[in-house]
Structures are given as C-alpha cells and as structure tokens.
Amino acid sequence: YFEILMAQSEVTLPKDKNFGGFSSFIYWLGLQPSNSVVVLIDEYDAPLTVCMNNPELFDFVRKKLSRLYASFKNYEGVIRFLFLTGITKFNKTSIFSELNTLTDISLSPRYGSLLGYTHEEVVEYFKDYLNRSAKASDINSEQLLDKLVFQYDGFCFEETVSKKVFAPWSLLSFFAEPERGFKNYWFESGGRPYALLEYLKSHALRHPEEYGNLKSIALNELSSSSDIKTLSDVALLTQAGYLTLKNIVGTTAYVGYPNEEVKTSMAQLYTERLLAGRTVEQVGADNISYRLATENVEAIFHLLNKLFSSIDYQKYPIRDEASIRAFVQVFFSGAGLSPIVEHHNSKGRSDLEVKVGTRYWVFEFKVCKSTNGAKDLLNEAILQLQRKEYGLQEQEEQILRVALVFSLEKRKFTEFSQCD
Structure with a gap:
C-alpha cells in the first residue's frame, strides 16, 4: 500500500x-x-x-x-x-x-509485482532458505531455483507481460518443509475458488483437446467488467489464476498455465470433468505415476481402459487419435507427470511420450471404427514406431515403446503390443 x-x-x-x-x-x-x-x-x-x-x-x-x-x-x-x-x-x-x-x-505494469515474489526478490531475500532447501533436496541452489521456477513461478498480472512472480503460498510452503519435495499447494491455498466451482456446475470446461494449448481472449474482456450471463471460461480461468498472460498482440491476449503446479491442478479439474465428477481413485485407476514407473505394458493397457471406460461419452465423445492423445495427456498430467504430445524427431512425431523415473514411455495410438481392422492397425502402429524410431533419441535407462488400438465400437483399447 x-x-x-x-x-x-x-x-x-x-x-x-x-x-x-x-x-x-x-x-x-x-x-x-x-x-x-x-x-x-x-x-x-x-x-x-x-x-x-x-x-x-x-x-x-x-x-x-x-x-x-x-x-x-x-x-x-x-x-x-x-x-x-x-x-x-x-x-x-x-x-x-x-x-x-x-x-x-x-x-497495471506499476503493480505487476505486488501480489507475488519476483525472481530477484527470491534470490536476494530467501538466500538462506534456498541453501537449506537445496541441501534437503540434495542439489545445488542454482538447480533448486530452476526447479522452483518450473513449479511455482510464471504468474503475470500486467499488460506489458514483462514481470513474472512466484505464488507466495506455494513458495513459502515449500521452504517450510523442503524435505517433502515439490508438492502441489495450489488447491490448499484456494486453487478451487468457489466462483470457478459454481461456474462449472452450469458450464463445461473447454474440450480436453484444448487442455495444452494457449487460449486467446480480447484484452478488454480481461480489463473490463463482466456480466454473470456473458462471463467466458477463459476470462474466469485467467481471473482465478489457472491461466496467466503469456503474450499480447494488438488487442488480443494469449493466456496459458503459469507453471507446472497449476498445470497439474488444471488437469485434475479436467479429469473430474471427463470422469463425470469422479476421481481416478474412484474408478480404480489411482497411482498412475507409480504404475508407469513399476508395472508392465499389459498393466498399463488395463489401467488406460479403466480410465476410458469411465469417461462421460455424452459430453466428451472420442472421435479420433487427437481425442485419445488429449485424454491420456490430461490423465497423466493430473498425476503430476509432464507428457509431451506429438514429440518430434528427425523422422516424424510420436503421439505421446512421458518420462517416469528411469523409464521413458512412447505411445502410438490408432483408432478403429470396427474390431475387424484392429490387428492391421496394430501392425501399422508397430511399423511406425520402428521406422520412425520414436523415443530412441532419448538417453534413458529403459525405453518402453507401445502400440495401442482403440475401438470406437467397444469404447476401449482392444489391442496392444510392445515394440522392441
């Protein structure tokens, strides 16, 4: 003040x-x-x-x-x-x-850093906390700061899009107990504002295929007042802190997730929408990250089927490979992972890749309208993984490349195979 x-x-x-x-x-x-x-x-x-x-x-x-x-x-x-x-x-x-x-x-650019800690402030005023937390995390302070930026930084509240700030509650909560690791404190500090939850009762979130994309909104929609009847989902998500300013071109603002913590929180909201209000635990598909880190391909095949069999198909129909990629991305992101959709290498782009511990998973999806052609599509996916060499550029201890065929008729994956 x-x-x-x-x-x-x-x-x-x-x-x-x-x-x-x-x-x-x-x-x-x-x-x-x-x-x-x-x-x-x-x-x-x-x-x-x-x-x-x-x-x-x-x-x-x-x-x-x-x-x-x-x-x-x-x-x-x-x-x-x-x-x-x-x-x-x-x-x-x-x-x-x-x-x-x-x-x-x-x-206002004048007050862009009023509601959070800037990078410079964290370095200057939290030096002792950084050193202590780095020791608890068994990394140096520079590496720790990079992780903190990735997890809790990135909020932008001013129209020049030049000032970024950390979420204060998340950063302070981490410094209080760094031995717990990089937890998601967003929901604990009001990450589910009542306005958003009430809005979701009568308005659906954007289609999950839009989950990972930047959203655009007229700048004046953010700066001017809204009527309850005309309030858009992008405006509300931006005001609630799920989306933040990334760029402004002319009179159009482009918004996206500020950091990994919020991105994960948003994926959890999408997951609840996909599963008709249920959680992954309630549909028997909990511990996604742990299962990807420890279980075999067949177990992951059954895990995905539990999730997809629980989707609200009336609101979120699966139409093609893009739908499959988007839904798997949401499920994995909600589990705290960082999946990459359409990852490019020199020979093409895979459907989805994700690193879990010492494992690196590469998924190639095919969609079958009837069960008759499922085997042929599976072979096509296997050949694509082999010829395009998806995932082989990664230097990971264990690379698991999987071909999966989803049946629109049965609304589940019917074929799978691990590619050598």
Whole structure:
C-alpha cells in the first residue's frame, strides 16, 4: 500500500523519518485527518460467487452490496484509503455505480509485482532458505531455483507481460518443509475458488483437446467488467489464476498455465470433468505415476481402459487419435507427470511420450471404427514406431515403446503390443 500511495502522491519519503506505523505515514502525507480509517476488503465478490447459479438471489445480493459501496461514497471524507480485491470482475455499473472513484490496477505494469515474489526478490531475500532447501533436496541452489521456477513461478498480472512472480503460498510452503519435495499447494491455498466451482456446475470446461494449448481472449474482456450471463471460461480461468498472460498482440491476449503446479491442478479439474465428477481413485485407476514407473505394458493397457471406460461419452465423445492423445495427456498430467504430445524427431512425431523415473514411455495410438481392422492397425502402429524410431533419441535407462488400438465400437483399447 505504501507503494500505491507514494506513486499517487508523488511524495519522496525522508530517510530519517520514523513514522511508527501505517496510520502516521498516511497522516504525514496529509491525505486525511488522523482519526480517519483505512478500509481493506478481500474477495469483495465472495457474496456474489456463492449464488452465481441462482439469478434471483444473485440480484438480491448485488443490490445489497451496491448500497454498501454507496455508503463508502457518502463517507469518503473520513476514509483515507480503500482497497478491494476479488477474483471476478462483475459489472461495475451494477455494483459500484455510486462508488465511481475507484482505480482499477488489475493490469497495471506499476503493480505487476505486488501480489507475488519476483525472481530477484527470491534470490536476494530467501538466500538462506534456498541453501537449506537445496541441501534437503540434495542439489545445488542454482538447480533448486530452476526447479522452483518450473513449479511455482510464471504468474503475470500486467499488460506489458514483462514481470513474472512466484505464488507466495506455494513458495513459502515449500521452504517450510523442503524435505517433502515439490508438492502441489495450489488447491490448499484456494486453487478451487468457489466462483470457478459454481461456474462449472452450469458450464463445461473447454474440450480436453484444448487442455495444452494457449487460449486467446480480447484484452478488454480481461480489463473490463463482466456480466454473470456473458462471463467466458477463459476470462474466469485467467481471473482465478489457472491461466496467466503469456503474450499480447494488438488487442488480443494469449493466456496459458503459469507453471507446472497449476498445470497439474488444471488437469485434475479436467479429469473430474471427463470422469463425470469422479476421481481416478474412484474408478480404480489411482497411482498412475507409480504404475508407469513399476508395472508392465499389459498393466498399463488395463489401467488406460479403466480410465476410458469411465469417461462421460455424452459430453466428451472420442472421435479420433487427437481425442485419445488429449485424454491420456490430461490423465497423466493430473498425476503430476509432464507428457509431451506429438514429440518430434528427425523422422516424424510420436503421439505421446512421458518420462517416469528411469523409464521413458512412447505411445502410438490408432483408432478403429470396427474390431475387424484392429490387428492391421496394430501392425501399422508397430511399423511406425520402428521406422520412425520414436523415443530412441532419448538417453534413458529403459525405453518402453507401445502400440495401442482403440475401438470406437467397444469404447476401449482392444489391442496392444510392445515394440522392441
């Protein structure tokens, strides 16, 4: 808040001045008398998001909130500073019609690093934690920092797309217990905001085939207020922190997952959508990562069939190889893995590859409309793995190359073979 007030007042703070607290600092600036108040409201939209799917109740609450903020306008003479945060940006004219002096700093470059730790701040202020955590992780501090960037960094909240920050809760949670490894703290810290969960009750997520792709959205859709009826999934996911700014071209913003932690969290949400609200444990396909690291090809064949037999086919029909790749990518990503779809080598591109421990899996999928041609498609997939040499460029201890044929008629994999 000091930074905001100093920037707005354009006053230079004397180095020898001891203010003794926030109140005396404000008073020194001469903004308001000493008996005025500071109003801080976190998640102003919480009363609205809990009733997003009840239009009548939503409108009732909206009117009540509008009266509240109108009272702030009436008493602005005794309010030194008012600061509001929220996830969604509901229509300003319907809620803040009276309180029309607010300054929206959501995409302002000046405040782009306000809500997280920058890379430079982590290096400067967390040096002892980095060294201690590196020792606990049995790697050097530079390697640790790279892993932290991959796992928890990457959030961008300003329109020049030049400032990236770490998620504070995730980073601090890791430093508190580095011996636990790089856990997913996102959901623990509100990664499933009520607004998102309520939205998903009446709106489906984008098709899982879009899971790994950058999404585009008009920049003004992020900077302007939204109506409950016209709120888009991309806008809400960006506001909730699942997607973050990656690039801006003209008036179009391109958004994607900020880091591996959020990417995994998003895959878990997609998985729940695919499995009609169930978890992988509930369909008998838990411990995906462990099974890929320890079990044989036949076991993985049955594992995938448990997952695919549980998919909500009415909402998410499997049509082709692209669907198969996308769904497997989502399942593996939700298990904390980093699968690569259509991985290129000098001779072509495989369907999906994933590293698990000392193993490197290469999958080639074929889709059969009837069971009659399944054997021929299996042989075709095996020949493709052999001729294109998929996965052989990797320097891993064990490379497992697998051909799989999915039957649209039976809605499961019917043929599999491991390729030498």
